Amino acid sequence: MHIAIIYFTKGGVTRQLASAIAQGAINHSNITINTYEITGDDIVKGRFRHASLFSELDSADAIIFGSPTYMGSVAAQFKAFADASSEAWCEQRWAGKLAAGFTCGSAVNGEQTSTLGYLMTLASQHGMLWVGFDFGLDNFEGGVNRFGCSLGVVAHAPEGQAHSADLATANYLGKRVSSQLSRINRVTRPILTECEPIPR
Numbered sequence: 001m002h003i004a005i006i007y008f009t010k011g012g013v014t015r016q017l018a019s020a021i022a023q024g025a026i027n028h029s030n031i032t033i034n035t036y037e038i039t040g041d042d043i044v045k046g047r048f049r050h051a052s053l054f055s056e057l058d059s060a061d062a063i064i065f066g067s068p069t070y071m072g073s074v075a076a077q078f079k080a081f082a083d084a085s086s087e088a089w090c091e092q093r094w095a096g097k098l099a100a101g102f103t104c105g106s107a108v109n110g111e112q113t114s115t116l117g118y119l120m121t122l123a124s125q126h127g128m129l130w131v132g133f134d135f136g137l138d139n140f141e142g143g144v145n146r147f148g149c150s151l152g153v154v155a156h157a158p159e160g161q162a163h164s165a166d167l168a169t170a171n172y173l174g175k176r177v178s179s180q181l182s183r184i185n186r187v188t189r190p191i192l193t194e195c196e197p198i199p200r
């Protein structure tokens, strides 16, 4: 099984979160993780172009989206990628894959949740299944999920450095996506190997 993590970063905080997610996800031995960083060079005349990346994403079982919060939403570079994903949307090539998201901001409440809301909308347009958190009242040890957001990872990084609690939250998201992927695989694999493919 294959998890793809795709994100944009300028100052590196989002990259630190992506790396913590990957470390959390890799605990499951049968899962491979690929991370992709969107760069300005991928955007030509305003259009994100990267055919081989989209082939990789088409073959992933889960895609985890990340962007810093810019003006209450994803950064323009991430949005250029999201707009280019409309080609995959036309054929619903990502339908049924798991999805999750992460973001950071320099303000405590800098509308990071709006960014996660956008990422969830993107995933839903693609027919993907969103994996949020499963924290109850007693699950905030060590400041994990210190902002109490259930949609995904919210980080606060005023000094350009990810906080250890937010890295722990990101690590947990990676674990959660990979364990959900393993669970789905366990449940569906025997059924899928016995059945004819369902025509769409």
Ligand SMILES: Cc1cc2nc3c(=O)[nH]c(=O)nc-3n(C[C@H](O)[C@H](O)[C@H](O)COP(=O)(O)O)c2cc1C
Residues within 6 Å of the ligand: 008, 009, 010, 011, 012, 013, 014, 015, 068, 069, 070, 071, 072, 073, 104, 105, 106, 107, 108, 109, 110, 111, 112, 157, 160
């Ligand atoms: C153009 C721009 C807009 C930003 N808008 C917000 C915002 O709406 N809310 C917020 O909390 N931080 C905002 N920030 C701060 C970044 O989200 C923050 O510095 C983040 O940690 C950068 O992530 P990175 O290190 O991965 O690039 C903005 C920064 C820039 C450059």
